[in-house]
Amino acid sequence: xxxxxxxxxxxxxxxxxxxxxxxxxxxxxxxxxxxxxxxxxxxxxxxxxxxxxxxxxxxxxxxxxxxxxxxxxxxxxxxxxxxxxxxxxxxxxxxxxxxxxxxxxxxxxxxxxxxxxxxxxxxxxxxxxxxxxxxxxxxxxxxxxxxxxxxxxxxxxxxxxxxxxxxxxxxxxxxxxxxxxxxxxxxxxxxxxxxxxxxxxxxxxxxxxxxxxxxxxxxxxxxxxxxxxxxxxxxxxxxxxxxxxxxxxxxxxxxxxxxxxxxxxxxxxxxxxxxxxxxxxxxxxxxxxxxxxxxxxxxxxxxxxxxxxxxxxxxxxxxxxxxxxxxxxxxxxxxxxxxxxxxxxxxxxxxxxxxxxxxxxxxxxxxxxxxxxxxxxxxxxxxxxx
Numbered sequence: 001x002x003x004x005x006x007x008x009x010x011x012x013x014x015x016x017x018x019x020x021x022x023x024x025x026x027x028x029x030x031x032x033x034x035x036x037x038x039x040x041x042x043x044x045x046x047x048x049x050x051x052x053x054x055x056x057x058x059x060x061x062x063x064x065x066x067x068x069x070x071x072x073x074x075x076x077x078x079x080x081x082x083x084x085x086x087x088x089x090x091x092x093x094x095x096x097x098x099x100x101x102x103x104x105x106x107x108x109x110x111x112x113x114x115x116x117x118x119x120x121x122x123x124x125x126x127x128x129x130x131x132x133x134x135x136x137x138x139x140x141x142x143x144x145x146x147x148x149x150x151x152x153x154x155x156x157x158x159x160x161x162x163x164x165x166x167x168x169x170x171x172x173x174x175x176x177x178x179x180x181x182x183x184x185x186x187x188x189x190x191x192x193x194x195x196x197x198x199x200x201x202x203x204x205x206x207x208x209x210x211x212x213x214x215x216x217x218x219x220x221x222x223x224x225x226x227x228x229x230x231x232x233x234x235x236x237x238x239x240x241x242x243x244x245x246x247x248x249x250x251x252x253x254x255x256x257x258x259x260x261x262x263x264x265x266x267x268x269x270x271x272x273x274x275x276x277x278x279x280x281x282x283x284x285x286x287x288x289x290x291x292x293x294x295x296x297x298x299x300x301x302x303x304x305x306x307x308x309x310x311x312x313x314x315x316x317x318x319x320x321x322x323x324x325x326x327x328x329x330x331x332x333x334x335x336x337x338x339x340x341x342x343x344x345x346x347x348x349x350x351x352x353x354x355x356x357x358x359x360x361x362x363x364x365x366x367x368x369x370x371x372x373x374x375x376x377x378x379x380x381x382x383x384x385x386x
Contacts, residue, residue: 072154129153215269228316
C-alpha cells in the first residue's frame with residue numbers, strides 16, 4: 001500500500017514538475033514576432049519599405065508614400081492577437097491583416113469565408129470600431145470578431161491621435177449583460193442547489209437547461225483552451241465575457257469553498273447530451289474492471305500532455321481536442337471530427353463514456369478537488385495535533 005502511494009506521488013511530482021518546466025520554456029522562448037514584413041498587405045499595395053518617422057510608421061512604394069502602418073493587440077478566444085492596419089495618406093483605412101493569433105483555426109476560417117475583414121476597408125481612423133455598431137460580428141465567432149475590432153481600434157486610434165490629430169469618440173466599456181447572462185446565472189444557481197442538496201430532479205433540469213442554452217444557444221462549454229488561457233494569464237474582459245467567467249471561475253470558486261464540482265455534475269451541456277443518448281439507446285455495456293481502471297486514467301494523461309503542449313507553445317487552442325464546439329455548432333478541426341463520432345457512439349453503450357474516459361476538463365476539476373481535500377485534511381490534522 002505504501003509502495004503504491006509512493007509510486008503515485010512520484011508520478012504526480014513528475015507531472016507537476018514537467019508542467020512548470022514547460023511553462024518556463026514557453027516564457028523564455030516567445031516565438032511571437034511582429035510579422036510586419038510578411039503581411040499580405042505589403043504585396044497587395046506594392047509596399048517596398050516601411051520607415052519609422054517620429055514613432056509613426058510610413059509605408060512607401062519606392063519613393064512614393066502609400067500611407068501609414070499601425071498595429072494593435074487584444075485578447076481573442078485563444079489569447080492575444082495582433083492586427084496590422086494600413087491607411088492611405090489622408091487617414092482612410094485601406095485594409096487590415098491579422099498578423100498574429102492563437103485562435104481556433106475554424107473561427108478564423110469562418111471570418112474569412114463570411115468576408116468579415118472586408119468591412120474595415122475605407123473606415124476612418126477615428127471611427128468607433130464597435131461590434132453591432134459600425135462593425136458586424138460573425139455568428140459562431142463573436143469573440144474573435146470582437147477582439148479583431150478592438151485591436152483594429154487600437155491601431156487606428158494611434159494614427160488618429162499621433163498623425164492626423166483627430167478627435168476620438170467616447171465609446172466607453174459597457175457591460176454586456178442581457179437575457180443570456182441572466183439565464184446563465186439562473187442555471188448556475190440551480191446547478192449549485194442541485195449538487196449541494198443532492199437533488200437528482202433539479203440536477204437533470206439544470207443539465208438539460210444548460211444543454212439548450214449553454215450548448216446550442218451560447219456554445220459556452222468549458223474546454224481545455226479555457227484552462228490553458230488561465231494558466232498562461234490570458235483573461236478576457238469580464239464585462240464582455242461574463243458567461244465565460246461565470247462557468248470557469250464560478251466553478252473553481254465552488255470547488256474551493258464547498259468542494260463541489262458544479263460544472264461537470266450539473267452544468268456541462270455535453271454531459272447532458274451523453275445522458276440523452278444513453279437513455280435513448282437503453283443499453284449499458286459493462287467494461288471489464290481491469291480495463292476500466294486503465295481507461296479511467298486516460299483523461300489525466302491527456303490533460304497532462306495537452307497542457308504540456310499548450311504551455312510550451314503559449315497557444316491555448318493548440319492541443320484542445322474536445323468535440324464540444326463541434327457538437328453544438330459544427331465548428332471543429334482535425335482530430336475533433338474523429339473524436340466526436342467515437343464519443344457519441346460510446347455514449348450509446350456506456351454511461352458518460354467521454355466524461356469517464358477522455359474528458360480533460362473533468363480531469364482538471366477533479367485535480368482541483370483532490371488538492372482541496374488534501375489541504376483540508378492537512379489543516380484538520382494540524383489542528384488535532386494542537
